[in-house]
Amino acid sequence: MSIDTAKGVLGDATVAELEAALRGTVVRPGDADYDEARSVWNAAHDKHPALIVRCAGTADVVRAVEFARSQDLLVAVRGGAHSIAGFSTCDDGIVIDLSAMKGAVVDPVRRRVVAQAGMTWGDLDHETQAFGLAVTGGLVSSTGISGFTLGGGVGWLLRRHGLASDNVTAAEVVTADGRVVRADPREHPELFWALRGGGGNFGVVTSLEYELHPVGPQVLGGLIFYPAAEARQVITRWREEFDRMPDDLTTLVNLTTAPPLPFLPPEVHGTRVVIVGGMYAGDPAAGEAAVAPLRSLGTPIADVMGPLPYTGMQTLIDPLWTRGAHNYFTSAFIEPSDTAIDAVLRHHLTTPTPRSELHLHQLGGAFARVPAEATAFSQRDSGVLCNVIARSPDTTDFDAHIAWARAARREISRNGHGAMYVNFTGDAAEDKVRASYPEAVHERLVRVKDAYDPTNMFRLNQNIRPSAAA
Template identity: 85%
Template sequence: MSIETARGALADDTVNELAAGLRGSVVRPGDDDYDRARAVWNAAHDRFPALIVRCAGTADVLRAVEFARDRDLLVAVRGGAHSIAGFSTCDDGIVIDLSPMRGALVDPERRRVVAQAGMTWRDLDHETQAFGLAVTGGLISSTGIAGFTLGGGVGWLLRLHGLASDCLTAAELVTADGRVVRANTREHPELFWALRGGGGNFGVVTSLEFELYPVGPQVLGGLIVFPLDQARQVLTGWREATGRMPDELTTVVNLTTAPPLPFLPPEVHGTRVVVVVGLYAGDPTAGEAAVAPLRALGTPIADVMGPMPYTAMQTMLDPLWSAGAHNYFTSAFVEPSDAAIDAVLRLHLTTPTPASELHLHQLGGAFARVPAEATAFSQREAGVLCNVVARSADATDFGAHVDWARETRREIARHGRGATYVNFTGDADEDRVRAAYPDTVRERLTRVKDAYDPANMFRLNQNIRPSAAA
């Protein structure tokens, strides 16, 4: 008996030998838990890997990488399994599943945490908030820490402490040639530069070390909902207010369709609305003055912004973003000019499903103060990141929804420099990669790729192709 792959057969005895050498486990087609193990958050990607290696630690990752390299298997690396473009899974190849690796060691005196790459933001926040500390994390708590950080990491602490990748102080990874490498500013510094925004191109990251900051446990956060007929007023007022906001306050405007939430009047459910979401990461009492301009943007339908635990803010949006829907994201960095606001308002009226949305992420603050050349994430000059979301409960007309998102992004991108955010890119095509990195950054990333993965073993990502494959 054997497992058939696109590149040949994997004999059962070979797979059994791999499994015997693991502290974790191997899941293969026909196993009782295969369908559960192969499922990812984004149901738009229904793949059938030949093997899923559930790694218990770095040694298991080493064996999985060696096994895949020796047999020329396609490799997908999975942490939180949220990859919008479907890079957390594959057909016929091997999935290196890090999700069992969820340990963390917090050093509250040094304000550092070493976190295994299978952790989600819910996991990590739980560990760090025990000491009143945090790092910029995902807006949805089931998101994995590794992919999020390697692509940049836009979260509620962005304006106060920068991207998640700006908070990264070191990373351990397994390279294509089977080495375990520690990268920081002293060891493998070019690799460390590339890991902060260059994605999963350079190996399997097994642990990340972050600088932590005092946050919470109580913060001021939440959301304010405005009716559609106040949308222009809200957006233009928000644009003006952002220029005066303290770095402790990070906001997002969400143009969406009102879900049936209990604090919204029933007659609002299913109507288009504008939602201002924000977090003030300092003293909640001081935050009241900072968020007052948000409350004055219009006449709210609902205002549920107030003191709450930081962990509550980090999980607040989770019920709206559960696994199993079809998702496609794309993005553009823009300047919120009058013309850009006109475009966003017009395109909001064209969203194809109630769950499809336009998000305007406020940037600036600590994010903008990081020198462009300091990390591979170099899009520091933009004022706003617009995320375009196509989301539906099933596959019905999903191709048309993706077309809507792509055309929407093209129109919005005219109001910026054409750049995109690598983590909010639902496509694997080379044009989207080029839009994520300036030429000089991409060339430098290629040199790092040449040094650590010259055969492009790790290509299921927003791929930086090595010179030999160019």
């Protein structure tokens, strides 16, 4: 059976030849598992690729890249498939699916792990916590390690150990011409620099090597719920604690609607609340003094902060972030001024759905101490990252929900320098990409793109356009 693509028709013999060269499998339209294989976590993106190549290893990735190049196919690369902006799927092109590539080798002596790019943070934490080690990971355990890391990687260890990308020591990459290269400080150093914050622009990353740190197995963390009526006081007092917080403590504020959790009074369910989350990465006993100020920011509705396994902290909010909802994320690096707080509070009062939220991530600590020129992620001087999230169980009025998120971001971003977090830019737009990087950083990223992907084969991302495509 032939397959229609945006560039023409793929004959059955051509696809069969590709499949014969793989250890993994090819999924075609009409196959029994096609609908499952094409779906992603974010239901806002419902695409129909011409082919899905489920890779079993790096050699399969090479074959898939060569095939895509020979057939001039649009390429989407999929790791964990959260696909907030829809980049891990496409219409009529080829999806290079890495999700079966879940191997990890932990070296507890050197405190390193080599992790294949199909792993989620739940997978990787499972392996590294066996040795009492961890690296900054996603707040939702089903998040894939690769896309998260390549765009930066904000998590509960950010102030103690920096971004996920700050902890990358090497990467294996399949480039647009089908080469397999190792990028580290000695081999392909410019590519290594670009991968840490430049997103998936430069090839298919098949594995990442991370530096690990002693964390857990027990940490001190959790959530404290405050009424929305005290939101201004809570955020203002939270901001005032920044200079006194140790680097071992990473916190965030979530302005949301209270879910029907058993530890919340029934009368609170469905009302707007302010949640202060935090994790102390050191000895839980020592962390009690550090988190004490978080308990007196207002009048707590519920305090569920205490000792728990690190893996428990990493999965704490998983039940609220299941697959199948429609999601739109956007962001801004800001200073938490009174004006910024005013804007955040106004937009909290107009959230379009109960699961639409505004997150204020505390930065600083180890994150801020990385020199701006050390990695492509160079937005190190802001105090807070604000993520604006529109989330709905279905498509009803979702365009209006997106408009709410964009309007909120537009107003809140006036309290910063306009930069976005590249993992949360909402959708593909050149102006958003340019706003995410200083001019000199963007120019350097273009030079790396010219060297490794001059035809822009890998363009389903927050795209750094090569010179030839400018």
